Amino acid sequence: MSIGHTLLGLLESGPRHGYDLKRAFDEKFGHDRPLHYGQVYSTMSRLLKNGLVEVDGIEAGGGPERKRYAITEAGITDVERWLATPERPELYLQSTLYTKVVLALLTHRDAADLLDTQRSEHLRTMRALTDRKRKGDLADQLICDHALFHLEADLRWLELTAARLDKLREAVAR
């Protein structure tokens, strides 16, 4: 995810201090990985250099960096462009799981067992996500659902592969 664009977007609602920016980011998007302050600082200096933000003012006293940033016209345009550009769908053509299954078949290990274990692991994760979704707010629910759908897709692949193991075994043995 582009942290620069996200921070720019957060600035659109009004000028903020660097520290405020980090807090706002963590609150909305940083569920699993909170932003380091250093990351904010380096990102902001890059944006400043590119003319996408400007320093709105410096507060006296207090901490080392009390700069207040504001978004520039160019910054707004940049955010707009970023939002309008579709993300490239992720492809999972190089799947570790596939490799494992084929290897298991080649070495005459129990591939079905492997798949079942993997499914169990997936489900364990899904259970945790479901539980969190249940207790969380709408934002939690949407994020967890995103993850759940991806895991479900994996699981569907697992089911399909399990159903085709015999054919796959033949193909691999050739």
Added chain:
Amino acid sequence: MNVRQWARDLRMGARFAFTGGREGWIRVLLTAVGVGLGVALLLLTTAVPSVLSARDQRSDARADYPDRYGHEQPAKADDTLLIAKLDTTYHDQDIRGRLVQPDGPRATLAPGLTKYPAAGDMVVSPALKELLESGEGKLLRERIPYRVVGTIGESGLVGSRELAYYAGADDLDQHRDNWQVARLDGFGGTEQMSERMDPVLILLVVVVLVALLMPVAVFIAAAVRFGGERRDRRLAALRLVGSDSRMTHRIAAGEALAGALLGLVFGTVFFLIGRQAVGSVEIQGISVFPGDLNPTPVLAACVALAVPAAAVLVTLFALRGVVIEPLGVVRTAKPARRRLWWRLLLPLVGLAMLYPMFGQGRDNGDFNKLLVIGGVLLLLAGVTALLPWFVEAVVGRLGGGGVAWQLAVRRLQLSSGSAARSVNGIAVAVAGAIALQMFFAGIESDYTSQTRYDLDRAQMSVTIPAGTPLAPVTEKFAAVKGVRKVTALGVGSAGDKSWRTGEGPDNMAQIAIGDCAALRDVAALPSCHDGDVFALDVSWNDEDTKALAKPGRTLHLGDSEVSGKALDVKWTVPQGLRHARAVKDANGMERGGFLMTPSALPAQAVRAISGEFYLSLDESVPDVKERVRNAALAADPFANMTVWTSSEESTKFVAVRKGLLVGATCVLLLIGASLLVSQLEQLRERKKLLSALVAFGTRRRTLSLSVLWQTAVPVALGLLLASVVGLTLGMVLLKMSRTPLSVHWSSVLSMAGIGAGVVLLVTLLSLPPLLRLMRPDGLRTE
């Protein structure tokens, strides 16, 4: 809308009817059988006119007596014939009997005969031959002891089961005076007897026809709708592939048409089978030759056209409230609440049409046939119209009860219309049957209750023509097993002038001769000895006796019945004439005139005195009446017998009532079959639900009971309404024929019983599939 498209759609529907797999076949077969039975009945009805005219023709062609009674009889010639009417009754069956004595070789021949039997021989109808040869005819053989030498041909009989014989005689000359003997020079009514048919009988016929045909119509309408829900789904599938809603309606009509056409074929076959069967059936003494049972062509053509047309119309009408969408069948949103007023109007208008004919009775009745048919039709149609409203109204108020009841009631509430439709046929049939049963019962008691007779004193009377001495006959009767007491009276007349004169006596009085015991049955005698003569004081209407009962006056004894060569025996009223008061005799009447003890009668007067015997019987002795008849006919072939027991007379109608009951049962069974079909169809649709209900522990009994209630409630309501309408119609008919009103509860109960039986049967038959559907397989989705 072009014809070709119509034809194409109808044809397509017809093809669907036959290509629907096993279920499709069953559906078409059921429709066809249902329609076929209806068609057979209709064809039978259209054959009635030809049957009646054939009977009339034959009966007219053989008319001999009493049609010619009162006409001048021809003089003896070689083409004349002496014929005596000796009709008798055996085990409640009437037997037409004739003694014949040709006057010459060219004697006119009766229809159905090739030559007259010689004295002591007879020709008989096939049915009589059967009867005589059977064990049942043992006593009859004693009564008709002649040798069977041939059978009477069809042209000499009015019906296939008629009992008749012509026996040869050589002594009829001796009985020339008897009113039962006549000389003929030809058969056939020389002049049409303008006999007016009993209007009540006409009424009866009309009502029977309407009451029988109405349920047939309802049933045909129901039959073409067998399996309708399944068909609707098939039509929905057709909509999905692009046929428009009009096309689907036409295709549905085509399916119904196919069933109806096959039904016509079935009906014709049923009719032909039934026609053969009819030859061996006798109802109320009426039987029919299969050959006479020919449908009137015009009416038969009407049936052949009307039935398929009705099938199409009924289908289109039924689909009127149904919108067949590509994805399923939608019954047009909640149907409007059924309104009562116009439904009530039908039977009320029917009643109003019948009302003007109230109290017309049998004697001067003149029933407007159109009004009768219309009124009865409307009353019965009222059942069909009222029932849906009635079922809806009652079912809507039902509640409470157990789970089974709740399931059934809710189901009925949701589809009270189809429930009502399926029992409509039952309701109309039962209403008609109840009304007819009641009418029959009423007429029956009216025709038979001989309240005048004192059944405690005698149950049978026998009259014997003058000339036969009474004492030996009395002994013969007394010797019959089962005869408790014989009261014998000789009867005759006494006049003031000779019976031989042209005009006969001016004043005349009855005379009765008997022993004191016999005389005490007709008068209160203070004392009585042989040789006594009494004059009866009657309060009114017997001025003649007063005038004649003068001691010393000479009177002429004779028998007014014997015309021509009447006897003339003189008798002088004795000085010792006593007076006595008449009491009601066993006939329920008071005699007038003179009473004589046997020795008071001049010996030569015996030939002027005919005999009257009153017999008290032990009716528990089998065949006692037949034995008495045999004894009487042995004593004198021209003896006449009357059975007084009213119960014997009423058996005439038993056959009709039985027939009616059988007919109603058949209709109910047929409708039961249609109930079963829709029941099974419905159960199959609910396979999944049933399995789910069983899964969460519903008892099989609960589900079975709910199926029972689901059938029983509408049938019970239908029967209730039918009883009310039937009883009303019955009362109206009784009122019209001016017969005392009496509710015939046993017919209501028997109909209700049959209805209940049908419900049970339908439930029982739907249980095995129900139990099968309740197996957990229904839960399996794969």
Added chain:
Amino acid sequence: MTPPPGSLLTAENLYKAYGPTNALDGAGFSIHPGEVVAIMGPSGSGKSTLLHCLAGIVTPDSGTITYDGRVLSSMSDTERSALRRSEFGFVFQFGQLVPELTCVENVALPLRLNGTPRKEAERTALSWMQRLEVDDLRGKRPGEVSGGQGQRVAIARALVTGPRVVFADEPTGALDSLNGERVMELLTEAARSTNAAVVLVTHEARVAAYSDREIVVRDGKSRDMERAV
């Protein structure tokens, strides 16, 4: 083998054949009170047959099923029916509500089958419908409510008798994911609140994710993933 300690419903070595095919081929199962166990597997694997056996709807050809110390597989049909009425609840994919009865009457049905008077049964039914947020449908007939609403009514009906085990066979099979999840949430919540065990047959992972653990059935054989690890 004896059932694992604390187990409410246990099955061992179940065999069941439908004609030539073995629907169950030595399957086993175990569930504790308050536990939600998903039975997963491809279609035709014998999931539903296992559920039907566990619920006493179908008797296995061999094997033992023990419920609360009683051997289910040797009970008579009447006893099993009574058990299903009083101790078990059922939710199916569709077609389980009686179309003629109103929703509240449908929910009250199991209570009434147990002999509870109508008024009382419908009062209890209504309180369960409130918990499942469908009490406003009380007078409607199943044909007049949406699929999700219908399943919630069905869940209310499954829970109305206070069952100790709820059997749910693809309860969300006919629903979209939003409705399906809501139904699963309500089902598991309600079951947990009454400490009822839930046996959940599903082929959807996201539905199975509402369970505490899953059992995989493949070719009539079961695999308990918890114990395998």
